[in-house]
Amino acid sequence: MPKSNHFDLNLLRVFLSVYKTGSYSMTAEALDLTPSAVSHAIKRLNTQLGETLFQRKNVGVEATFVAHDLFKQVSPAFNTIEQSILGYEKFSPENSTRSFKVFVPDVFISDMIPRLQKINQTGADIICVALPPDDEQIYDALMSGDVDLVVDYVDPRVSSVTSVLTAQEDICCVVRKDHPRVGKQVDYSGYFAESHAKLNLRRFDTRAAETLAKVPLPERKTHSEHNSLYSMIYTVAHSEALGISPTRLAKEFQSTLPIRLMQVPFEISKIDVWVNWPKKLENNQANQWLRSIVIQSLSN
Template identity: 25%
Template sequence: MSKLDLEWLAVFDEIYKTGSVSKAAERLDMAQAAASTMLNKLRAHFDDRLFARTAQGMQPTPYAQRMLPHVREALAQLEQARGSRASFDPAAARRTFRICMTDISEVVLLPGLLDHLRRTAPGVHIETEIISTASGRRLEDGEVDLAVGFMPQLDAGFYQQTLFMQNFVCLAAQNHPRIGELLTRRRFEAEAHAVISSSGTGHAIVDKTIARLGLARNVVVRLSSFLSVARIVAHTELIVIVPRILGEVLVTQEPVKLLELPFELPSYAVKQHWHERFHADAGSAWLRRTVAQLFGTRTGPALT
């Protein structure tokens, strides 16, 4: 059996994450041919194909699935061993970070982050994915570097940092025939509503509070994201509850208006989350500091 090169394990891990040899090579800043060669050496070393090409990308074999936790544990231990001496120079770095966030954050926060990185870390690239029930596992496995949103389901093993507090407002068309500048409780109950079901946005608070207050709500459409909500509201008589930070952006894009709700909804904390395995990684720590500096000014970041 040939000797095992630790660099091969990093290639294995990235192929597992991305389902692609070319993407793995890009994220490791190496030529695709080099990554392919390392994969072939891994196959020879373990006498297994490890990954099979499918319509969904490079899928792991059962043997590779059993290998994964051991490979990641070895990589994590090596990272921790050198973590105290590692440094990260954003101006010179070439690295891709993957961030879980809500569609709201993609609209409101991501442009500011990308603009900042273009000026201060031009070799740093960002990939995003929408927060889901799998986000906690993906943070733990290192498939995602950071998550930004409302994620109370995360338990032991995760760090979290509050960026800012958020509350809710109502969105209606500017020319709504029955709603002026004041929304009453009676009018809220009488109008037809759009509702968004999106992970990581704190919207479960809305549903629970409305139910507790005994409010009637005529829901005529349920949307999977916030991306179309302003246009729908602007061209219908529907009203919708949205986080204030999103509403403030949407009023600049469509003929809609913000209205204070005629009842009180709890505020919630928008936080960034990461797993303890990568707490000491210099690049991840730099990314977290950058996000906190850009978006944590509303309340001042507080580690919990």
């Protein structure tokens, strides 16, 4: 229990940040403080509580059992307060010079950037950042404010996150325009007789075709493996490899690359595209504006 009735709630704000980052220097940067000010705040909180909250490590600090317990009790209340305050923030995109960061899968990022630039005619910047492969990393960044929005092909089903299904992308087969063996269409046996430029879906630690197919597939011959949609389609355009791609995005490349689009010769699911934001920002004007722009870019 605090030893004084005059408890400084700012100490808890510093504590929560140190707990999440495991670093005084990162907390100092996030809260616009000096590392010594962060260290002093934690020492004051230790004194107030009569407990030790963090132990020094070679790099950063490690939370003690007391810190873990305090975080569980304090964090929900601070999130509620933060949600209430953020809802009153005023935002004018026309006069804003703010930069927003949005996690976007590699599959969509090359297409989204020009679409966002076309739609966003304000002073605010929207920066697309490649989506990390790890769920925890993605949603820790979202809840901490390191990114403002997440575009994903997975519904996270996280209680603190609001998710909306924004689009569903059809899938097509992509081949070089003058492929020597594949004509206007390719059948099942012809598809698996060719080598493939495989698009990795890192969230699933697997390939796009195997993840989206509605039935188990035979092993495909590997020509190359790609994390970038553009890299995959460029390779297809300059080789005899086959690839699969979201149809809308592949059509964007047809004007610049010698490729042909055709139907995939097996049952395949569409790619769901979700837009996700913290529930605490539900009524925040800046986040409302951002997600309207991002959703519009995905829906066109």
